[in-house]
Amino acid sequence: TNDVASVTSATAQLALFNATWGTPIEIAVGSGAVVSIAGSNYGADGLSSTVAPAYALSVSTTGVDSGLLATDGHHIYLFDESGVIVGRESVNTTPDGSGTVAFAIAIESSTGTLTVAQYEGLYHSNPHDPNESTAPLTISASAIQASGTITDGDGDKSVASTGIGGMVAFRDGKPFSIGAFPIR
Numbered sequence: 001t002n003d004v005a006s007v008t009s010a011t012a013q014l015a016l017f018n019a020t021w022g023t024p025i026e027i028a029v030g031s032g033a034v035v036s037i038a039g040s041n042y043g044a045d046g047l048s049s050t051v052a053p054a055y056a057l058s059v060s061t062t063g064v065d066s067g068l069l070a071t072d073g074h075h076i077y078l079f080d081e082s083g084v085i086v087g088r089e090s091v092n093t094t095p096d097g098s099g100t101v102a103f104a105i106a107i108e109s110s111t112g113t114l115t116v117a118q119y120e121g122l123y124h125s126n127p128h129d130p131n132e133s134t135a136p137l138t139i140s141a142s143a144i145q146a147s148g149t150i151t152d153g154d155g156d157k158s159v160a161s162t163g164i165g166g167m168v169a170f171r172d173g174k175p176f177s178i179g180a181f182p183i184r
Contacts, residue, residue, distance in 0.1 A: 013115045016106040017084065024104075024117035033112030034164055037148045045153035054149045055112035057085050057105065058161075063095025066139045068102075068170070071121040076102045078143055083107075085144055089120065105168060107146065116168055124172040139165035 013027050037053050059078045066076045066087050076087040077095035084106045088099035102120040107113070122137055140163075147161035 013117070016108075016115055017104050017117050018081070021086075021101040021104065021119055024119050025121075026118045028116045030114040034107065034114045034167060035112055035146045035148055035162060037150055040148075040150050040158070042150065042152045043156075045156065048151040048153055048155070051151035051155070052110060053151075054109050055107050056083055056109065056147050056149070057107045058145045058147070059085055060142050060145065060163075063097065064140075064143045065095075066143060066165075068137055068139065069123040070100075070102050071123050073123065074099070076122075078139070083109075103170075105144065112146070112148065114168070118170070122170050136169035136171045138167075138169050141166035144168070 013029060014024075017024070033055070035055070057080070059080045062079060063077045066078050068076045068087065070076060070089050072089075074089040074091055075093055076089055077099070079086045079088060079095075079097055084104050086101055087103045087105075088096060089102050090096035090099050100120060102122065103116060103118045106115045106117075108115070124137060142163040142165065144163065144165040145161045146164045147159055149157055149159045151157050
């Protein structure tokens with residue numbers, strides 16, 4: 001589920017991304033946490049009353065191929081840039097950490113809500129399906145990891161993560177959807 005925000009009215013969301021990347025052409029905000037810590041076991045110490053759960057993103061490896069192409073045919077590789085996952089174009093099949101930013105994915109650390117900003121057009125192979133509602137572009141599930149960190153009453157931390165790349169879907173006529181599922 002998602003909320004596609006007008007770029008001009010998405011001031012809070014724009015602050016999640018590096019201004020030097022330019023202005024996104026679309027922004028989508030998830031309707032809730034992309035992963036859930038519900039059902040987590042805090043043990044005898046119980047949930048910490050002073051340390052809130054925290055969420056973060058990472059990539060499986062630096063420069064992992066997203067499986068997506070820009071409209072100019074350039075491959076898009078994923079990089080973790082200070083907790084924001086950035087899809088950067090490369091003019092060949094070698095990851096380029098300084099390539100043009102095609103899209104970026106951020107997570108709100110206190111809520112687990114994803115925000116996706118798209119900066120460049122993506123190549124969609126089916127010109128007869130302008131919305132791609134049944135077959136949107138997705139990133140390999142294992143390429144992007146979302147983690148949740150919980151803390152119990154005496155300060156012990158537990159971290160769990162799961163692949164969420166496939167939960168970010170890029171449609172041709174409607175930019176994104178963002179799903180949610182639990183981590184354990």
